[in-house]
Amino acid sequence: MINVAVMGYGTVGSGVVEVLERNREAIAKRAGEEICVKYVLDLRDFLGNPIQEKVVHDFEVVVGDPEVAIVVETMGGIEPAYTFVKRSLLAGKSVATSNKALVEKHGTELLAIAREKNINFLFEASVGGGIPILRPLQTSLTADVIEEIGGILNGTTNYMLTKMYNEGVDYDTVLKEAQDKGYAERNPEADVEGYDTGRKIAILCSLVTGKKTDFEDIYTEGITKVGKEDMAYAKELGMNIKLIATAKRHGDKMCVMVAPVLMGSGHPLYAVNDVFNAVFVRGNMLGEAMFYGSGAGKLPTASAVVADVVEAAKNPSSSMMGTWTDEKVELQPLDEVCRRFFVRMSGDARERRAAVEAAFGPVTLVEVEGLGGEFGFLTEEMAEGAYAKCEAEVPGILHRLRIEG
Amino acid sequence: MINVAVMGYGTVGSGVVEVLERNREAIAKRAGEEICVKYVLDLRDFLGNPIQEKVVHDFEVVVGDPEVAIVVETMGGIEPAYTFVKRSLLAGKSVATSNKALVEKHGTELLAIAREKNINFLFEASVGGGIPILRPLQTSLTADVIEEIGGILNGTTNYMLTKMYNEGVDYDTVLKEAQDKGYAERNPEADVEGYDTGRKIAILCSLVTGKKTDFEDIYTEGITKVGKEDMAYAKELGMNIKLIATAKRHGDKMCVMVAPVLMGSGHPLYAVNDVFNAVFVRGNMLGEAMFYGSGAGKLPTASAVVADVVEAAKNPSSSMMGTWTDEKVELQPLDEVCRRFFVRMSGDARERRAAVEAAFGPVTLVEVEGLGGEFGFLTEEMAEGAYAKCEAEVPGILHRLRIEG
Numbered sequence: 142m143i144n145v146a147v148m149g150y151g152t153v154g155s156g157v158v159e160v161l162e163r164n165r166e167a168i169a170k171r172a173g174e175e176i177c178v179k180y181v182l183d184l185r186d187f188l189g190n191p192i193q194e195k196v197v198h199d200f201e202v203v204v205g206d207p208e209v210a211i212v213v214e215t216m217g218g219i220e221p222a223y224t225f226v227k228r229s230l231l232a233g234k235s236v237a238t239s240n241k242a243l244v245e246k247h248g249t250e251l252l253a254i255a256r257e258k259n260i261n262f263l264f265e266a267s268v269g270g271g272i273p274i275l276r277p278l279q280t281s282l283t284a285d286v287i288e289e290i291g292g293i294l295n296g297t298t299n300y301m302l303t304k305m306y307n308e309g310v311d312y313d314t315v316l317k318e319a320q321d322k323g324y325a326e327r328n329p330e331a332d333v334e335g336y337d338t339g340r341k342i343a344i345l346c347s348l349v350t351g352k353k354t355d356f357e358d359i360y361t362e363g364i365t366k367v368g369k370e371d372m373a374y375a376k377e378l379g380m381n382i383k384l385i386a387t388a389k390r391h392g393d394k395m396c397v398m399v400a401p402v403l404m405g406s407g408h409p410l411y412a413v414n415d416v417f418n419a420v421f422v423r424g425n426m427l428g429e430a431m432f433y434g435s436g437a438g439k440l441p442t443a444s445a446v447v448a449d450v451v452e453a454a455k456n457p458s459s460s461m462m463g464t465w466t467d468e469k470v471e472l473q474p475l476d477e478v479c480r481r482f483f484v485r486m487s488g489d490a491r492e493r494r495a496a497v498e499a500a501f502g503p504v505t506l507v508e509v510e511g512l513g514g515e516f517g518f519l520t521e522e523m524a525e526g527a528y529a530k531c532e533a534e535v536p537g538i539l540h541r542l543r544i545e546g
Numbered sequence: 547m548i549n550v551a552v553m554g555y556g557t558v559g560s561g562v563v564e565v566l567e568r569n570r571e572a573i574a575k576r577a578g579e580e581i582c583v584k585y586v587l588d589l590r591d592f593l594g595n596p597i598q599e600k601v602v603h604d605f606e607v608v609v610g611d612p613e614v615a616i617v618v619e620t621m622g623g624i625e626p627a628y629t630f631v632k633r634s635l636l637a638g639k640s641v642a643t644s645n646k647a648l649v650e651k652h653g654t655e656l657l658a659i660a661r662e663k664n665i666n667f668l669f670e671a672s673v674g675g676g677i678p679i680l681r682p683l684q685t686s687l688t689a690d691v692i693e694e695i696g697g698i699l700n701g702t703t704n705y706m707l708t709k710m711y712n713e714g715v716d717y718d719t720v721l722k723e724a725q726d727k728g729y730a731e732r733n734p735e736a737d738v739e740g741y742d743t744g745r746k747i748a749i750l751c752s753l754v755t756g757k758k759t760d761f762e763d764i765y766t767e768g769i770t771k772v773g774k775e776d777m778a779y780a781k782e783l784g785m786n787i788k789l790i791a792t793a794k795r796h797g798d799k800m801c802v803m804v805a806p807v808l809m810g811s812g813h814p815l816y817a818v819n820d821v822f823n824a825v826f827v828r829g830n831m832l833g834e835a836m837f838y839g840s841g842a843g844k845l846p847t848a849s850a851v852v853a854d855v856v857e858a859a860k861n862p863s864s865s866m867m868g869t870w871t872d873e874k875v876e877l878q879p880l881d882e883v884c885r886r887f888f889v890r891m892s893g894d895a896r897e898r899r900a901a902v903e904a905a906f907g908p909v910t911l912v913e914v915e916g917l918g919g920e921f922g923f924l925t926e927e928m929a930e931g932a933y934a935k936c937e938a939e940v941p942g943i944l945h946r947l948r949i950e951g
Contacts, residue, residue, distance in 0.1 A: 160689050160831045171688045265686070271832045273686030280685060281670070281678030283576045284565050284852030409838060412817040426565050426849040427676045430839030433814060434832065444831040447689030 143172065143454045144179040146203040148225055149216030150187065150196070153239050153266070156443030157213055158192060161450075168447065172454040179209055182225075200225050204232050211453050213446060214238040223247050230254045230262060235457065237449035239266035239442055245340040245356050248347065252464045259458050263449035268341045269294060271441025272434040273448070274420045278348060285424030287349045291387035294341040296416035296437040297325045297332040298364050298384045302401070303414040306381060311369045324416065334363035335384060335399040342386035345420075346397050349388065352470040354397065360475050362400040366540060370485065373509045374517045378483075380405050383413070385545065394473040402545040403483050476526030481544040483519050487537040490516035500531040515539060548577065548859045551585040551608040553630055554621030555592065555601070558644050558671070561848030562618055563597060566855075573852065577859040584614055587630075605630050609637050616858050618851060619643040628652050635659045635667060640862065642854035644671035644847055650745040650761050653752065657869045664863050668854035673746045674699060676846025677839040678853070679825045683753060690829030692754045696792035699746040701821035701842040702730045702737040703769050703789045707806070708819045711786060716774045729821065739768035740789060740804040747791035750825075751802050754793065757875040759802065765880050767805040771945060775890065778914045779922045783888075785810050788818070790950065799878040807950040808888050881931030886949040888924050892942040895921035905936040920944060 145161070147154050158178055161168065169175040180203050181187075181195045200221070203209055212229040214236060216222045222243050226236050230251060238244065244251075244264045255262035265275045269292075278287070293299050297319060304315045316333070319325035331337045339361040346354040364384050375382050380403045389396045404411055409431045413419040418436025423429050435441035486493065490506050497504055497518060504518040520528070532538055550566070552559050563583055566573060574580040585608050586592075586600045605626070608614055617634040619641055621627045627648050631641050635656060643649065649656075649669045660667035670680045674697075683692070698704050702724060709720045721738070724730035736742045744766040751759040769789050780787050785808045793802045809816055814836045818824040823841025828834050840846035891898065895911050902909055902923060909923035925933070937943055 164689060164691055164831065167691050168689060272835060273682045276686045277678045277682045280857065281681045281850075281853050283856040284569060284573060284849045286569055286572050424849060426569065426845045426852075428840045428843070428846050430677060430837070432835070432837055434835035438833070440831045441833050444689045444829060445686075447831075448686050451688040452685065 142175045142177050143210050144177055144208045145211045145213060145450060146180040146182060146209045147178055147213045147215065148182040148200075148203065148222075149214065150181050150183040150185070150192065151215065151217070152439045153442050153446065154181070154183075154213070154215035156439035157215060157446050160440065160443045160447045168451060172451045174454070176450060176454060179206070200228075204228050204234075209234055210457065211235045211237065211450055213450060214240055214243070215446065216240070217242070219243060219246060226251060227254065230258060230260065233258055233260060235261035235263070235453035237261075237263045237446050237453060239264070239446050241267040241337070241340045241344060245343045248344065249353050249465060249467050256464065261449075261453040261456070263452060264344070265449050266442050266445035268344050269418050269420050269432070269434070270296070270436040270438065271444050272418060272420060272432050272436060273445065274432050275348060276448075276452070277432065278422070282422065282424055282427065285426045287422060288425055289387065289389040289423040290345050290349050290420065291342060291385055291389075292420040292431070293383055293410055293413050293418050294386050294420070294436065295332055295335075295338045295384060296418055296435075297329070298335075298338070299413065299418070300324050300416045301333075302364060302367070302382055302384060305367070305369060305372050306375065309369055309372065312365065312367060333365050335361040338384060338386045338399045342388055342397060342399060346388035346395055346470060347465040350395060350470050351465050352468045353465055354388075354395070354470045358472055360398040360400070364401050367401050367542075368540065370509075370512055370515070371540060371542060373512060374483065374485065374507060375403055377507055377509050378403065381411050382542065383410055385410060391473045394471045396473040396478050398475070398478075400543055402543045404545045408546045476524060476529070478525045479522050480525070481520055481522050482528055483517060483542045483544055485515055485517050485539040485541070487515050487539055493537070497535065500535045519544065547580045547582050548615050549582055549584040549613045550616045550618060550855060551587060551614045552583055552618045552620065553587040553605075553608070553627075554619065555586050555588040555590070555597065556620065556622070557844045558847050558851065559586070559588075559618070559620035561844035562620060562851050565845065565848045565852045573856060577856045579859065581855060581859060584611070605633075609633050609639075614639055615862065616640045616642065616855055618855065619645055619648070620851065621645070622647070624648060624651060631656060632659065635663060635665065638663055638665060640666035640668070640858040642666075642668045642851050642858060644669070644851050646672040646742070646745045646749060650748045653749065654758050654870060654872045661869060666854075666858040666861070668857060669749070670854050671847050671850035673749050674823050674825050674837070674839070675701070675841040675843065676849050677823060677825060677837050677841060678850070679837050680753060681853075681857070682837065683827070687827065687829055687832065690831045692827060693830055694792065694794040694828040695750050695754050695825065696747060696790055696794075697825040697836070698788055698815055698818050698823050699791050699825070699841065700737055700740075700743045700789060701823055701840075702734070703740075703743070704818065704823070705729050705821045706738075707769060707772070707787055707789060710772070710774060710777050711780065714774055714777065717770065717772060738770050740766040743789060743791045743804045747793055747802060747804060751793035751800055751875060752870040755800060755875050756870050757873045758870055759793075759800070759875045763877055765803040765805070769806050772806050772947075773945070775914075775917060775920070776945060776947060778917060779888065779890065779912055780808055782912055782914050783808065786816050787947065788815055790815060796878045799876045801878040801883050803880070803883075805948055807948045809950045813951045881929060881934070883930045884927050885930070886925055886927050887933055888922060888947045888949055890920055890922050890944040890946070892920050892944055898942070902940065905940045924949065
């Protein structure tokens with residue numbers, strides 16, 4: 142029997158207990174022995190809940206019990222999660238976590254401690270929720286040089302964009318509805334500004350390059366400025382707007398960013414809707430692959446955490462999970478990144494075309510019936526720096542989106 | 547340095563050599579040491595090809611060389627692949643193969659030998675080509691009871707159906723074109739009759755249940771009777787037609803089948819087009835997940851084979867891959883499987899509706915402009931056995947398709 146302590150009995154933590162309970166037999170078969178929750182660490186008591194007798198309030202009970210082999214961290218946030226995880230690892234306990242903020246900020250150090258102690262620090266659930274991606278990257282995509290990784294990594298914003306696309310409603314309306322349904326937080330900043338997505342792509346980029354990628358260094362643009370007018374243009378173009386993260390090799394550097402982009406129906410991410418997530422990978426031999434599933438939610442996320450627990454139970458003394466050093470990844474300066482842009486501009490398309498093309502070069506115009514006083518255009522491929530210069534020179538630009546693929 | 551022998555220098559075998567060559571450094575890093583092709587076993591000589599000096603014609607050279615730790619089998623077919631693989635395993639060499647026919651027919655025995663010898667028999671490339679699915683199933687989806695697995699497992703037929711859908715051409719035209727392009731064999735039976743897909747779902751079902759699933763026991767229907775009329779109805783219904791394999795739990799039994807089905811745009815497989823494959827998994831905790839990528843092709847398939855080689859190199863004495871016993875899986879009788887059906891019938895919809903509904907129960911009629919003298923209808927959910935009885939009683943049925951989801 143392997144004893145586990147679950148730190149944080151919130152949505153994911155209670156999901157972990159539920160998954161371990163409901164699939165007890167199947168999990169025991171795969172892990173090689175039964176996995177038993179010995180403690181639940183939480184500030185609350187959960188009186189009347191069957192978990193009640195396992196609840197402890199003092200982390201010292203968990204870390205001081207030599208019978209606890211694996212610690213699950215599902216508290217979220219940096220502190221006290223960081224201190225508890227670090228001390229658990231130093232005490233020789235493997236850790237499985239769903240906490241992307243912790244992994245992004247302190248993963249380098251925590252991985253080093255796990256390696257040093259010859260135990261596991263696993264975090265499959267921190268990216269893509271229930272979608273298996275980190276372990277497949279480390280154990281299945283081993284014949285390839287990964288040239289690009291990214292995708293739709295945030296369910297809240299994908300739900301909002303899908304709703305805006307399907308129903309033509311504006312951002313504020315859809316945000317309020319997402320909040321009412323519990324899909325978006327009262328303070329939605331981490332989701333809608335792309336910070337959550339940014340932390341996840343930082344983790345993916347660190348794993349793929351083996352070098353530390355800091356969230357703070359990544360260009361991150363959220364969906365707060367995406368309006369129903371943008372969606373109308375997208376439909377007119379036969380395209381969709383998705384908040385995507387990408388980490389792409391460019392020589393020795395990585396081009397990493399988070400932004401809402403226009404994409405055509407040929408792109409594998411085009412049809413990923415609602416709260417679903419998808420991670421897109423391009424290998425130099427494999428070509429394109431995509432991993433699709435529930436990027437969040439209690440049981441899907443808990444399923445990924447428990448899979449890490451099974452892994453740690455089966456291989457207690459080997460760190461299968463990839464790792465990265467504290468050497469920082471070299472990022473391609475944003476100004477140098479080349480792509481096509483979509484621009485919305487006030488005025489009349491025919492009157493302004495010459496001025497637009499004088500600045501941006503040849504463009505393709507697009508107009509939407511019912512959207513008066515403005516028009517859209519698509520540029521040819523140009524560097525972000527060159528685009529920014531044009532944008533500063535030409536008046537009347539209402540919004541711009543990047544075009545993917 | 548780890549020495550590998552590649553048996554069969556055809557499309558996949560030459561791809562394996564190319565992947566090992568082109569990604570030599572990255573692969574060595576992941577495997578822990580350099581992987582070197584010592585022999586290529588083939589009947590041909592490949593004079594002038596750099597591989598020439600590694601070519602041997604005699605399997606005894608391969609099996610008799612204690613320096614060869616891992617054997618790659620990319621010959622295809624049952625013999626001599628079976629004999630060579632079995633003797634390699636008995637000689638203590640791990641084997642990686644892309645050969646689905648071999649795995650489906652002799653996997654039980656070969657897995658048992660590998661377990662007995664404490665080496666690896668790996669076959670990621672046998673299902674889904676380059677898509678990592680078998681290892682994620684065994685190492686990532688370990689917290690779930692898999693309730694359903696399946697998907698689009700054959701690139702040739704998916705290419706053909708996509709073409710029929712997009713261009714409205716008939717089966718014979720698209721088959722000829724696929725043959726001319728090299729996507730379909732001159733004798734296309736294994737693809738178009740669904741046998742290839744059937745072998746792959748047999749392997750997936752064996753892995754998921756831990757019990758032997760025989761291809762011969764699976765109901766397999768191909769795409770040879772899917773006509774452009776069917777596609778016209780599908781479009782009218784806002785649906786698509788895909789050849790899918792499915793293995794679904796039904797109590798203690800498994801419902802396993804291969805058939806072309808109508809599916810709506812909400813289904814994750816709906817947008818999987820051209821030669822791409824996708825494996826769909828439903829776990830009792832995870833919910834729906836999908837793995838998408840190149841299901842065939844030289845380098846994608848070789849990428850999966852080489853990932854198995856890396857796995858065998860890293861873990862020479864442990865059989866990570868799941869396994870199944872020779873106990874046979876219990877299949878749900880086809881007659882008992884319940885679903886909705888789409889039926890094409892000759893005659894006039896209004897005149898025949900009463901007779902149709904007397905037999906099939908309430909139906910939804912569908913007509914396509916330009917398709918005179920026939921109409922279509924969708925039944926409510928009914929058992930396959932009950933449907934077959936109706937079909938025998940009511941004259942004028944032109945074709946029927948199953949409806950998924």
